[in-house]
Amino acid sequence: MVRWAGVAGLLWLAMMGVAQAEDAQAADVAALQARAAERGLADSARWRTLLHYEPDWLGQGLHSTVASDSFFLAPTGRTDPAAELDATLEALASGRWIEGRDKSADCVFIARRKFLVDALGLAPHTLGGAQCDAYRRWRAALSPDRISLIFPTAFPNSPSSMFGHTLLRIDSSRAARGTELLSYAVNFAAAAGDDAKGLGFAWKGLTGGYPGIFGLFPYYEKVKQYAWIEHRDVWAYPLDLNGAETERLVDHLWEMDGVRFDYYFLTKNCSYQLLSLLEVARPELRLTEKYSWYAIPADTIRTLADVPGLMETPLFRPSLETTLRWQADQLDADQRSLARELAADEVAFDAPRLTRLAPAERAAVLEVAHDYLYYRLQSEPESAPADQAHANAILLERSRIARPSPFTAVPTPETPPDQGHRTLRLAASTIYEADNLSLGLRLRPAYHDLLDDPGGYTDGAEINFLDLGLRVDPDDGELRVDDLQLLNIVSLSPRNDLFKPISFQIDTGLRRRPSSNVFDDVDNNLGYYLQGGPGLAWGDSDLLGYVFGLGSLDANSALSPGYALGAGASTGVLVYPLPDVQLKAEAGMLEYVAGDDGYYRWAKLQQQFNLSDGLGLRSEIGWENTAVDAGVRAVIGLQAYF
Incomplete structure (x- = not known):
C-alpha cells in the first residue's frame, strides 16, 4: 500500500507539473497578447498587409481579400485583425498543427512570427521556428x-x-x-x-x-x-x-x-x-x-x-516575333522568300539561290529560316517531329559559316510602359452636325486607342473599356447619354513575306448614332449594337494600312421590327508623321440587309496633337451619307489623361 501510495503521489505531482506548465504558458500568451494590444500591433500597417486587410466598401470595417479559411487562425480572423493576432500568438506558442500544410503554425506563418518576435522584443525562437527545415531548404x-x-x-x-x-x-x-x-x-x-x-x-x-x-x-x-x-x-x-x-x-x-x-x-x-x-x-x-x-x-x-x-x-x-520581324526587315524581298522556302524544306542547302550568296548574306538567310521555323514550332505545338529535325539541320548548316550574326540587336523602344499616357481619359469637345453645334463629353476609364500617344503601348492595338459619351442636346440644352462603348478592341497585325496574321475589330455597347441617322422615321433612342469583323493590315509602326470586313447588329425599340443587320467593309490608314502627331483616315460602308432598311457610308480624317504628357488636342472632320441625309460632321476638343 505504501508503494502504491508513493506511485500515486508521483503521478499527482507530475500532473500538477503539467497543469502548472500549461498555466504558465497560458499566462505567458496572455501577457504577450496584452503587450501586443498595448502597442497597437493589430492596427499596424505591417500586420494588416500580412493578412491582406482592406476597408469595407462602406468604410465601416475591414475584411481580408484572402478566401481560404485555413489562412485564418481565429474564427473571426477574416474581419477582425485583433482576434487574428491573439489567435496567432496562441497558435505559435502552443505549436498548433496546421491542417493542409502538414506543419506547425510557427513553420507555416514565418512572416507573421518574425513580425511578432520583432515587435514584441522577443528572443528569436521564443515563438518557435527552430525546427522549420523545409522552409530553410526552400x-x-x-x-x-x-x-x-x-x-x-x-x-x-x-x-x-x-x-x-x-x-x-x-x-x-x-x-x-x-x-x-x-x-x-x-x-x-x-x-x-x-x-x-x-x-x-x-x-x-x-x-x-x-x-x-x-x-x-x-x-x-x-x-x-x-x-x-x-x-x-x-x-x-x-x-x-x-x-x-x-x-x-x-x-x-x-x-x-x-x-x-x-x-x-x-x-x-x-x-x-x-x-x-x-x-x-x-x-x-x-x-x-x-x-x-x-x-x-x-x-x-x-x-x-x-x-x-x-x-x-x-x-x-523583345519577343521572338519582334526579333524575327526586325531581322527579316534587314533582308531584301528575295532573301526573305528564300528564308521562308528553306524553313518549309522547299529549297536544298546546295541550291544555287543559296550558295551564290556572300557568306554574310547566306548566314543571315539561314538564321531567319531557322528562327522562323522555330517560331512556328512554338506557335504550333502539334508540329511534326520532322519539323524539329529540319530546324536542327538548318542550324547545323548555319554553324558551317564562320561568321558572327550579321544582325543588329533589336532596339529598345524609346518610351517604356511606365512613361506612357495614363489610361483614364476625360474629353470635352464641340460637335458640328446637321447644321447644329453641341457640346460632347467623354469619360473612358481604360485604356488606349489608336489616336492616343502610342509611346509605351502595343503598336496597332486599341482597347476602350466603358467609354461613356455624353451630349448636351442643342435643341433643349439637356444632358443625355449619347453612347456607351462597353468594349472596343482593334488589333492591327501587319502582314509581310513571313507573317500572315488576321487582324480583327469588335465594338459593342449602346448608341444613338448612327441609328437615328441611318433609318428613316426613327426616333433618336438609345439601343444596343454589336459590330466588327476580320481584316488585314500592312506596314510598320509608323504607317499602317488596313481593310476590314464588317458585320453589324442594332437592336433598338425605334426600329421595325426592332433590329437591323448590316454588312459592309472599311479601309483606312494610320500614320505617325511627326513626334506627338497621330493621324487616321478611314472610309467605309454598311448596307442593312435584314430587319429595318437603311445604309451608312462614311469618310473621315482624325488627328491628335499631344500638347503635353497628359493633354491632347483631337479633331475629326468627315462626311456621312445615310438613307435620311448626307452632310459634314466635325469634332474638335481636348483629351486629358489621369
Missing part, C-alpha cells in the same frame, strides 16, 4: 537577392491578357550576371484550367468565378510562355528593396502556398495582388488603396514609378 534554393517587376506587354487576342500582365522575379544571390532566366518568377493568376477560353472564361473572370493563387515558377518558363509562345515583349524593372524588405516578401510567399483569393479580371487581378505583396515588403507604400474600382497593369507600373527611387531603369526583352 529559402536556400531561392537564395533571394533582388526583386524585379516583370511586365509582358498587352496581348489583345487573349481576354485575360488584353491589358498586359505583371509578375515578380526573384534573382538569386548565386546567379551570375546575365543569367536571369535561371531565376524564379512569382505569378498571380486565375486557376481556370487549360480548357478555359472564350466568352465563358471572360465572364467568369469578370465576375469572380475563378480562384486566384500565387505560384512560383522557373523564370525561363514564363519567358517561354510570354515572349516565345504568345509573342509579347517583356520589360523588367529592378526594384530597390533592401535586404529586410526582400526577406519579408519572400517569407510571405511561403505563407501563401495554396492560399486562394477571389480572382476578378478588372479589380483583384495580377497587378493588384502583386501590389499587395510589395506592401508586405514596405507597408508604408500603401499601393492597393488607389485601386478600389479597377487595376490596369500599365497604371500600377506608373504608380510604382511615382515612388521616388523604387524602380530602376527597365530592361527590354
Whole structure:
C-alpha cells in the first residue's frame, strides 16, 4: 500500500507539473497578447498587409481579400485583425498543427512570427521556428537577392491578357550576371484550367468565378510562355528593396502556398495582388488603396514609378516575333522568300539561290529560316517531329559559316510602359452636325486607342473599356447619354513575306448614332449594337494600312421590327508623321440587309496633337451619307489623361 501510495503521489505531482506548465504558458500568451494590444500591433500597417486587410466598401470595417479559411487562425480572423493576432500568438506558442500544410503554425506563418518576435522584443525562437527545415531548404534554393517587376506587354487576342500582365522575379544571390532566366518568377493568376477560353472564361473572370493563387515558377518558363509562345515583349524593372524588405516578401510567399483569393479580371487581378505583396515588403507604400474600382497593369507600373527611387531603369526583352520581324526587315524581298522556302524544306542547302550568296548574306538567310521555323514550332505545338529535325539541320548548316550574326540587336523602344499616357481619359469637345453645334463629353476609364500617344503601348492595338459619351442636346440644352462603348478592341497585325496574321475589330455597347441617322422615321433612342469583323493590315509602326470586313447588329425599340443587320467593309490608314502627331483616315460602308432598311457610308480624317504628357488636342472632320441625309460632321476638343 505504501508503494502504491508513493506511485500515486508521483503521478499527482507530475500532473500538477503539467497543469502548472500549461498555466504558465497560458499566462505567458496572455501577457504577450496584452503587450501586443498595448502597442497597437493589430492596427499596424505591417500586420494588416500580412493578412491582406482592406476597408469595407462602406468604410465601416475591414475584411481580408484572402478566401481560404485555413489562412485564418481565429474564427473571426477574416474581419477582425485583433482576434487574428491573439489567435496567432496562441497558435505559435502552443505549436498548433496546421491542417493542409502538414506543419506547425510557427513553420507555416514565418512572416507573421518574425513580425511578432520583432515587435514584441522577443528572443528569436521564443515563438518557435527552430525546427522549420523545409522552409530553410526552400529559402536556400531561392537564395533571394533582388526583386524585379516583370511586365509582358498587352496581348489583345487573349481576354485575360488584353491589358498586359505583371509578375515578380526573384534573382538569386548565386546567379551570375546575365543569367536571369535561371531565376524564379512569382505569378498571380486565375486557376481556370487549360480548357478555359472564350466568352465563358471572360465572364467568369469578370465576375469572380475563378480562384486566384500565387505560384512560383522557373523564370525561363514564363519567358517561354510570354515572349516565345504568345509573342509579347517583356520589360523588367529592378526594384530597390533592401535586404529586410526582400526577406519579408519572400517569407510571405511561403505563407501563401495554396492560399486562394477571389480572382476578378478588372479589380483583384495580377497587378493588384502583386501590389499587395510589395506592401508586405514596405507597408508604408500603401499601393492597393488607389485601386478600389479597377487595376490596369500599365497604371500600377506608373504608380510604382511615382515612388521616388523604387524602380530602376527597365530592361527590354523583345519577343521572338519582334526579333524575327526586325531581322527579316534587314533582308531584301528575295532573301526573305528564300528564308521562308528553306524553313518549309522547299529549297536544298546546295541550291544555287543559296550558295551564290556572300557568306554574310547566306548566314543571315539561314538564321531567319531557322528562327522562323522555330517560331512556328512554338506557335504550333502539334508540329511534326520532322519539323524539329529540319530546324536542327538548318542550324547545323548555319554553324558551317564562320561568321558572327550579321544582325543588329533589336532596339529598345524609346518610351517604356511606365512613361506612357495614363489610361483614364476625360474629353470635352464641340460637335458640328446637321447644321447644329453641341457640346460632347467623354469619360473612358481604360485604356488606349489608336489616336492616343502610342509611346509605351502595343503598336496597332486599341482597347476602350466603358467609354461613356455624353451630349448636351442643342435643341433643349439637356444632358443625355449619347453612347456607351462597353468594349472596343482593334488589333492591327501587319502582314509581310513571313507573317500572315488576321487582324480583327469588335465594338459593342449602346448608341444613338448612327441609328437615328441611318433609318428613316426613327426616333433618336438609345439601343444596343454589336459590330466588327476580320481584316488585314500592312506596314510598320509608323504607317499602317488596313481593310476590314464588317458585320453589324442594332437592336433598338425605334426600329421595325426592332433590329437591323448590316454588312459592309472599311479601309483606312494610320500614320505617325511627326513626334506627338497621330493621324487616321478611314472610309467605309454598311448596307442593312435584314430587319429595318437603311445604309451608312462614311469618310473621315482624325488627328491628335499631344500638347503635353497628359493633354491632347483631337479633331475629326468627315462626311456621312445615310438613307435620311448626307452632310459634314466635325469634332474638335481636348483629351486629358489621369
